[in-house]
Amino acid sequence: MHGADLRDVTLRRVIPVELRDDPDAPGAAEAYVVATVAGREYRLMLDTGGARSTLPLDDLTSTFARADVDDEPGRGALGPGSADTGRVVVPSIALGPLEVRDLVVDLAPDGSDAPTILGLDVLRGHRLELRLADLLLGIDTDAPVDAERALPLSSRSHPHVVVDWGDVEATALFDTGASVTVLDAAFAAEHPQLLEPLPPSTGTDAAGNRAETPMARMAACEIGGRRFVASLATVVPMRGIQRPGEPDFDLILGVPVIRQADWIIDLARGVWGFAG
Numbered sequence: 120m121h122g123a124d125l126r127d128v129t130l131r132r133v134i135p136v137e138l139r140d141d142p143d144a145p146g147a148a149e150a151y152v153v154a155t156v157a158g159r160e161y162r163l164m165l166d167t168g169g170a171r172s173t174l175p176l177d178d179l180t181s182t183f184a185r186a187d188v189d190d191e192p193g194r195g196a197l198g199p200g201s202a203d204t205g206r207v208v209v210p211s212i213a214l215g216p217l218e219v220r221d222l223v224v225d226l227a228p229d230g231s232d233a234p235t236i237l238g239l240d241v242l243r244g245h246r247l248e249l250r251l252a253d254l255l256l257g258i259d260t261d262a263p264v265d266a267e268r269a270l271p272l273s274s275r276s277h278p279h280v281v282v283d284w285g286d287v288e289a290t291a292l293f294d295t296g297a298s299v300t301v302l303d304a305a306f307a308a309e310h311p312q313l314l315e316p317l318p319p320s321t322g323t324d325a326a327g328n329r330a331e332t333p334m335a336r337m338a339a340c341e342i343g344g345r346r347f348v349a350s351l352a353t354v355v356p357m358r359g360i361q362r363p364g365e366p367d368f369d370l371i372l373g374v375p376v377i378r379q380a381d382w383i384i385d386l387a388r389g390v391w392g393f394a395g
Contacts, residue, residue: 134215134256136165138378144320144334146351147298148374150251154237155213156180161235165256166296167247167384168371169238170275172212173225176205183207186223212241215258236296239386243276246385248394249295251378263395264383268343270391273365278384280391282340282370284313289369293384293391297373300337300352306369307354313338314352340376343393350375 134152141147150165159179163172174180186206205226212219219241227233248257271279271290278293287310291300307314314335337352352375361367381394 131216132258132260134258136251136254136256137162138251138254138374141298144299144351146375148378149234149298150295150374152214152237152256154241155211157183157210157212163237164234164296166234166236166238166294167242167278168292168294168296169236170277171225171240172222172238173227173233173236174207174209175235176226176229180207180209180226183209212237214241215256217241217245217258234296238296239276242386244387246383246387249377249382249384250394251374252381262383264392265395266343266392267385267390268392270385270389271366272386272389273361276386277365278386278391279366279368280342280372282342282372284310284338284340287313290367291370291372292368293377294371294373295377297371298375299334300350300373300376301357301371302335302337302352302354303357303369304354305356305358307335314354315349317351320353342372342376342380343391345380345393347376347379350379 137151139149139151141149151162152165153160154163156174157179161174184207186208205228206223207226209222209224210220212222214237222240224240227235246259248260248262250257279290280293282289282291289306302314314337317334317336319331320334332353332355335352335354336349339349340347357369357371383392383394385391
């Protein structure tokens, strides 16, 4: 491969990320990428917590063939997915060097608050280099990693890491689609020292459910031996939302923590580390 071709491939493997801070909830943020769906660009939330991508219902997506899928709609932290969610077969969806054809995705119902997302159905099986501070996502790059740690994956490739606060330890779903970290209500009640209460806020989960939720400042924690400063979190009942046989977790680790480091999340090999 010629030098110019190699540079072009390398550039296509690095995707710009847009990080949107929430003016109504200081510390909350959402990460977006631009994907190409059947030739048209869409700005979608980058969501390592979403099994299936969701597109808006518009003049293009309404022309896609309907998909008849038997599995239940996905649920969010605040409740189940909508039974009105339609599913269609997308001819192609591309992100940088990735292209997936004939992919079944959800369509956000009319009037729904459900976010449009790029999920694990596109990202699974790839090595993600996540540098939110630099607003970059690398896909299958050869970026060095400090060490390789086990990355438990669900059957649909949801990644999990271990978070600790001294003698308290919890498994967390690593979720770039979560604008704040989410703690299970029972876990939070068992460890009140980890949270400083804040005024409640109205939140929206991945399924489009809206509810007023208690907010808190989560205490500084450690992941992989690295310290992360206190950050914004919310508390909701979550135990039991994962499918039978999937990894148990008491946290959904959101952008306020994830943005504090550079990560290698290798969904192909089931390992993770901090990018060098």
